[in-house]
Amino acid sequence: MGDINTAMTEQYRNDFLKEVEANVEEGQWVKMCMQCGVCSGSCPLGPAWEHPPQEIFMMIRAGRREEVLKSDSMWMCTSCYNCIVRCPRELPITHIMHGLANYAHRLGLAPKMNPTRRFAKKFWNNLTKTGRVNEIELSVGLYFMDGFKTGIARAWAMKDVGIGMLKAKRLNPFGFVTHKGCKDKKGIHRMLKKAREIEDRRKGFAA
Amino acid sequence: MARKEYSFYPGCSSERLTSASNYMVSVEAMCKKLDVQLNEIPDWNCCGASIGYAEGGELPRHVMNARNLAISEQVNKGQDVVATCAACWLGARETKDRLAHDSDMLAETNEALREAGMNLQYKGEQEVRHMVEVLIEDLGYDEMKKPVVKSLEGIKFAGYVGCQTNRPFGIAGESFENPKYLDKLVEIVGGEPVEKYDQKVTCCGGALAFSEPEKSQAQIKKIIESAYDHGAEMIVTPCPVCQMNVEVYQGQINKRYGTKFNMPVMYYSQLMAVAYGGSAKDAGLDGQVIRARRLEEIAAKGAR
Incomplete structure (x- = not known):
């Protein structure tokens, strides 16, 4: 798994957004986020997220790859779909969070003991x-x-x-x-x- | 021939001696009275549920759901697929939606499906619907009222709709924030719905009840507390995960928070089975961890 991580880092260099768009479920939507924060405020486990979805989207665009993929934030998703139905830009946020968690897991970066x-x-x-x-x-x-x-x-x-x-x-x-x-x-x-x-x-x- | 026929996807928790076997028992009783025939999809498999994302990824999850739908297309021709479980419905419908909009993934799905038996191909011919949707849209409230022979008069129910029966698809014509159909179902059987139940669509924690029990139980506490605050005697829900989470952790929540919760959590189909004159056994009332004594009494009485 570590090898895949290295390969991905080399392939995408500093463009984490591009990597997410290519490899994460519904990742092509990330650039559409307008940072309103409705998702973060709607999440039942919101306070438990170190980085709520809105922040994750900005971190992806800022290229903070390790911080995002090693975070346990996405693992707090209960699949309640509140964020999806409330997002004014209709981003499939639940699926993106699932996708990020799955990607981090496949790369071996997700927190082992989560x-x-x-x-x-x-x-x-x-x-x-x-x-x-x-x-x-x-x-x-x-x-x-x-x-x-x-x-x-x-x-x-x-x-x-x-x-x-x-x-x-x-x-x-x-x-x-x-x-x-x-x-x-x-x-x-x-x-x-x-x-x-x-x-x-x-x-x-x-x- | 039955009035309505559907291709039925029961799901893992509906099997005998599983967490929602009482739901299944009551659905059978309810459908019998409504003359609705459920044709089980042969050899159906798990939908992967929401939590399957982490290890399952995208395509394997869609392939699991596509297998059920492809078998249904082959065996139960011309019928809509109906699921009783919120997660099964959501998983299957997400797959249908995704494959309808992504021709590459559709081709990949069928490539994988060829590896399974039965010579399957997914075409996307059938609608994927929830039992509640079918009851409301195909039968309607008036038809659902006709078989009522006993009133659940005097019992106040907090209609807890939860998440996945409500979002992201929900029932047509209902709002995500304040769906009314469960309250209407309560009224049909003579019960009194809690009009202003403010935790109606709150998340119970879902699968995280297993992995993050403290955080989930804080959610569940809100759901039960509000039901008590509004004078409810029981909670009623359409979702097996909601039902189990809200019912079975009440003892743990009492220990953690010093509360004295002891509130039955029922399925809509159990209320209907009792109102339609079914016995406690028909309605799966013996499958409650917290017994619904008032419903058992009503079920024991002869039809009015």
């Missing part, structure tokens, strides 16, 4: 394994992601939530074994592999 990055990775791996989410494996996997001891402590702290879900028959205690997922797992795996290859080629990630 909990949302780690959860998102687990979530995707969980759902692609069988084609459908295995909820018990996802939640238990999440508790035990930092080892057995922390896992027990986390599971204990969450036990009331888990017991509530089990009692309401909304969690399958045997899901580790009984979860079936899609029939065409192999086809889905091949399809995703292909999609990833195409995207990597288009975005210059391919070796």
